[in-house]
Amino acid sequence: xxxxxxxxxxxxxxTIAVPLLSILVTLMMGALIFAILxxxxxxxxxxxxxxxxxxxxxxxxxxxKACPLIIISTGLxxxxxxxxxxxxxxxxxxxxxxxxxxxxxxxxxxxxxMLIIGMAVMAMLAGALWxxxxxxxxxxxxxxxxxxxxxxxxxxxxxxxxxVRSPWRDPMAFGFPLTKAYPDAGLIPLMSLPGIGRxxxxxxxxxxxxxxAIGGWFYLSRSLGGYQIKLMGDAPRAGRFAGFSQSWVTMFxxxxxxxxxxxxxxxxxxxxxxxxxxxxxxxxxFTAIIVAFLARLNPLAAIAAGLVVALAELGGDAAxxxxxxxxxxxxxxxxxxxxxxxxxxxxTHYRIVWIRSAEKGGKSHG
Amino acid sequence: xxxxxxxxxxxxATAKLEQxxxxxxxxxxxxxxxxxxxxxxxxxxxxxELHALLGENGAGKSxxxxxxxxxxxxxxxxxxxxxxxxxxxxxxxxxAMGIGMVFQHFSLFDALTVAENIALALPPDFPRQxxxxxxxxxxxxxxxxxxxxNLVADLSVGQQQRVEIVRCLLQNPALLIMDEPTSVxxxxxxxxxxxxxxxxxxxxxxxxxxxxxxDEIKQLTSRATILRGGVKVAEVKTGDQSKRQLAExxxxxxxxDMQTQSAPKTxxxxxxxxxxxxxxxxxxxVALRDINLSVRAGExxxxxxxxxxxQSELMDALTGEWRPSYxxxxxxxxxxxxxxxxxxxxxxxxxxxxxxxxxxxxHAAVPSMTLSENTLLTGYDLDNVVRGxxxxxxxTLAMARQISKTYDVRQPSDDPLASSLSGGNLQKFVVGxxxxxxxxxxxxxxxxxxxxxxxxxxxxxxxxxxxxxxxAVIMISQDLxxxxxIAHQITVLNAGQLSGTFKTRDITxxxxxxxxxxxxxxxxxxxxxxxxVSS
Numbered sequence: 001x002x003x004x005x006x007x008x009x010x011x012x013x014x015t016i017a018v019p020l021l022s023i024l025v026t027l028m029m030g031a032l033i034f035a036i037l038x039x040x041x042x043x044x045x046x047x048x049x050x051x052x053x054x055x056x057x058x059x060x061x062x063x064x065k066a067c068p069l070i071i072i073s074t075g076l077x078x079x080x081x082x083x084x085x086x087x088x089x090x091x092x093x094x095x096x097x098x099x100x101x102x103x104x105x106x107x108x109x110x111x112x113x114m115l116i117i118g119m120a121v122m123a124m125l126a127g128a129l130w131x132x133x134x135x136x137x138x139x140x141x142x143x144x145x146x147x148x149x150x151x152x153x154x155x156x157x158x159x160x161x162x163x164v165r166s167p168w169r170d171p172m173a174f175g176f177p178l179t180k181a182y183p184d185a186g187l188i189p190l191m192s193l194p195g196i197g198r199x200x201x202x203x204x205x206x207x208x209x210x211x212x213a214i215g216g217w218f219y220l221s222r223s224l225g226g227y228q229i230k231l232m233g234d235a236p237r238a239g240r241f242a243g244f245s246q247s248w249v250t251m252f253x254x255x256x257x258x259x260x261x262x263x264x265x266x267x268x269x270x271x272x273x274x275x276x277x278x279x280x281x282x283x284x285x286f287t288a289i290i291v292a293f294l295a296r297l298n299p300l301a302a303i304a305a306g307l308v309v310a311l312a313e314l315g316g317d318a319a320x321x322x323x324x325x326x327x328x329x330x331x332x333x334x335x336x337x338x339x340x341x342x343x344x345x346x347x348t349h350y351r352i353v354w355i356r357s358a359e360k361g362g363k364s365h366g
Numbered sequence: 367x368x369x370x371x372x373x374x375x376x377x378x379a380t381a382k383l384e385q386x387x388x389x390x391x392x393x394x395x396x397x398x399x400x401x402x403x404x405x406x407x408x409x410x411x412x413x414x415e416l417h418a419l420l421g422e423n424g425a426g427k428s429x430x431x432x433x434x435x436x437x438x439x440x441x442x443x444x445x446x447x448x449x450x451x452x453x454x455x456x457x458x459x460x461x462a463m464g465i466g467m468v469f470q471h472f473s474l475f476d477a478l479t480v481a482e483n484i485a486l487a488l489p490p491d492f493p494r495q496x497x498x499x500x501x502x503x504x505x506x507x508x509x510x511x512x513x514x515x516n517l518v519a520d521l522s523v524g525q526q527q528r529v530e531i532v533r534c535l536l537q538n539p540a541l542l543i544m545d546e547p548t549s550v551x552x553x554x555x556x557x558x559x560x561x562x563x564x565x566x567x568x569x570x571x572x573x574x575x576x577x578x579x580x581d582e583i584k585q586l587t588s589r590a591t592i593l594r595g596g597v598k599v600a601e602v603k604t605g606d607q608s609k610r611q612l613a614e615x616x617x618x619x620x621x622x623d624m625q626t627q628s629a630p631k632t633x634x635x636x637x638x639x640x641x642x643x644x645x646x647x648x649x650x651x652v653a654l655r656d657i658n659l660s661v662r663a664g665e666x667x668x669x670x671x672x673x674x675x676x677q678s679e680l681m682d683a684l685t686g687e688w689r690p691s692y693x694x695x696x697x698x699x700x701x702x703x704x705x706x707x708x709x710x711x712x713x714x715x716x717x718x719x720x721x722x723x724x725x726x727x728x729h730a731a732v733p734s735m736t737l738s739e740n741t742l743l744t745g746y747d748l749d750n751v752v753r754g755x756x757x758x759x760x761x762t763l764a765m766a767r768q769i770s771k772t773y774d775v776r777q778p779s780d781d782p783l784a785s786s787l788s789g790g791n792l793q794k795f796v797v798g799x800x801x802x803x804x805x806x807x808x809x810x811x812x813x814x815x816x817x818x819x820x821x822x823x824x825x826x827x828x829x830x831x832x833x834x835x836x837x838a839v840i841m842i843s844q845d846l847x848x849x850x851x852i853a854h855q856i857t858v859l860n861a862g863q864l865s866g867t868f869k870t871r872d873i874t875x876x877x878x879x880x881x882x883x884x885x886x887x888x889x890x891x892x893x894x895x896x897x898x899v900s901s
Contacts (some may be wrong), residue, residue, distance in 0.1 A: 220761075224752045227742060234735065236729040240687050241721070243712025298433045 020346035048315035060200030072288035075257030088149025090285025091156035096262020099126030127262020135254030466534030553879035668853030720805035733785035773798030789822030
């Protein structure tokens with residue numbers, strides 16, 4: 001029998017060596033797969049990992065791609081640390097985008113910068129409400145938040161689809177399912193970095209995402225609220241003994257992660273699309289779950305994890321375009337990368353133990 | 367090497383120490399990673415001998431018996447069974463050789479009958495016809511009658527232990543290993559168990575009795591092997607040693623004496639519980655019925671009782687983790703004249719109470735957090751700890767250091783994870799964390815459960831000191847010795863009800879034992895004289 005046994009002390013060199021090894025194994029397996037399928041392996045790997053970083057504007061685009069992932073995963077980290085499993089960030093993102101869209105479309109003549117603030121607030125409210133539903137059902141009726149939040153995601157997907165096809169459709173859009181374009185005041189402008197100028201599509205949502213991650217880290221590690229969240233996740237009984245409320249924590253993390261997912265939705269639309277359409281997100285709400293775990297549930301690490309995952313996605317796009325590698329193959333490659341990183345993460349903290357028979361407990365090989 | 371030795375008939379037991387030992391171990395060594403759990407242990411037990419394996423928690427007793435019972439393979443050393451070298455590679459083989467074992471935690475199915483449970487545990491070739499009849503006669507023969515058709519769920523813990531014992535007896539063991547068997551028994555049940563074990567020994571069966579209770583070891587056994595830190599430190603005749611000498615061998619240090627404090631003559635009543643009832647949450651919970659108690663300044667009230675009689679339910683109600691939801695709950699729990707019935711644990715702490723629940727891991731402390739984070743658990747309302755919602759970790763670290771220093775908490779580093787502390791040290795920490803706040807009322811549950819003697823004495827002394835300074839202490843405990851040692855007043859919890867309260871010096875352990883077993887029906891108000899008559 002094979003068992004995973006938690007390591008008492010994680011040797012320092014492992015934390016560096018294992019991720020490097022994971023990436024190395026991924027590269028080798030990827031090269032193998034590309035070779036089998038008849039693509040030049042080295043060129044494919046170049047397109048995946050080097051090409052997306054080869055020009056300054058592409059680095060800007062990398063941050064743009066990582067922006068929603070970082071924001072959403074920060075919220076999800078709060079949930080997962082509290083042992084609350086919000087799988088529905090995708091739906092909360094959509095609701096946030098719709099809330100922001102409603103504000104933008106209601107004031108088509110607006111010119112004030114207040115519009116974007118109002119949109120952000122409404123996006124966070126809408127996302128928080130969508131997150132509050134599974135939270136409330138869990139607190140009141142002990143329903144499973146995984147199922148409810150996931151089902152609400154599908155409701156959200158169809159809700160936005162219907163909205164842009166019927167009530168909010170732009171009559172001038174030649175029958176396309178699109179809303180009117182947002183007024184300029186409702187768009188997030190590109191950033192101009194001092195001395196560098198514009199960097200691809202780098203926009204003002206990116207610094208917001210970094211602030212969210214840093215703020216989330218600070219709250220989680222230094223505040224009593226963050227302590228409550230970790231306590232409820234690690235030892236709910238001790239949390240009740242301390243006098244904290246499990247229901248309160250559950251509602252708080254569900255609404256917070258909903259609000260952040262909603263904010264990510266608003267930023268995504270206002271920075272990159274400029275109107276509502278059936279397809280708003282490219283699965284950011286689901287990918288952010290991977291980012292959260294890749295970051296070992298640490299918001300600061302979510303910045304790096306978000307960038308790694310974004311790189312894999314952008315590299316996949318690049319490989320599709322320049323080498324005509326089918327989308328499914330790039331998907332497989334991304335899957336291997338994430339699998340290797342997470343497996344390496346597990347093996348950093350656990351060791352494999354072989355047990356000869358079921359009754360021989362405690363026999364361990366170093 | 368012999369694979370399996372024929373079963374001995376448990377009869378020939380006259381010549382004891384002259385003949386070859388029934389079981390001998392030579393240089394038995396076992397390590398887990400870096401930890402050497404057993405080092406070079408020599409051990410002998412003879413047929414018909416009552417032999418004690420004595421040691422504190424973590425001394426290596428469990429590891430040693432697991433090697434004998436085939437659950438662990440020794441790294442070094444070998445065993446001899448009746449003079450012949452053997453390798454015991456699994457429990458089936460151990461049972462076939464004639465070794466029976468009753469574990470501390472039973473492995474019985476609640477939903478099955480006694481006979482069904484025993485049938486499941488017997489080897490495949492054991493004849494199962496007339497098993498019920500066999501169980502009834504075997505158990506009656508040893509004076510521990512069992513009805514084979516009863517559901518295990520309906521049995522008391524003591525009766526469940528009998529099921530395990532009878533299961534072993536059916537296989538006519540030559541060696542019976544009992545792992546901490548008395549920790550769940552009343553004094554009366556303990557006496558009955560000892561009768562059975564003595565009878566077995568007379569018939570030639572060797573009994574290996576694992577315990578850290580010195581009274582019992584002196585009462586029951588003739589020889590003791592004493593382990594400390596994985597090493598055999600002594601092998602003694604228990605008759606030649608005083609309890610104190612045994613204790614000192616076991617812990618490797620002088621044992622401090624504790625004096626029972628006399629209760630203050632008159633002082634004001636601090637905590638009063640009146641008519642507290644609580645319905646059972648589920649089939650495995652106990653309902654609390656009409657709990658009344660009060661405790662005065664300077665006084666320690668001991669609540670005795672066997673585990674599972676409502677201790678955790680009562681503790682939850684006292685901490686405020688459970689609060690009555692019905693309307694007329696007013697004034698059920700009062701601190702002085704203030705009603706605290708509806709206050710949360712945090713509110714009660716602010717009012718001047720402090721609590722130490724039974725379970726260290728995950729209730730009184732969080733194993734995955736550091737000691738300074740664990741001080742926050744019950745200390746976030748204290749001065750300077752949290753300002754503007756932000757935790758002052760300098761302050762919590764200072765508090766954790768002070769607790770560790772004052773209460774002799776031995777820790778591997780400055781601010782370690784709670785999980786890296788031994789049970790005794792973590793318990794000293796959680797008790798110290800509450801006592802250091804000098805609460806008006808301290809409520810503790812099983813304060814020394816699973817804690818070594820040294821730490822237990824330390825904790826008891828600390829509680830007695832707190833009472834001396836004018837606080838009131840309520841101590842829920844299964845350990846009668848502990849209750850008699852420091853409590854001024856004693857009450858007994860049985861099936862969710864409290865007996866009356868007795869002064870410690872006016873009541874005997876026997877009478878408490880009867881109350882614990884529910885033999886004395888505690889009417890609404892049991893008087894001491896009445897209790898005397900019915901025993």
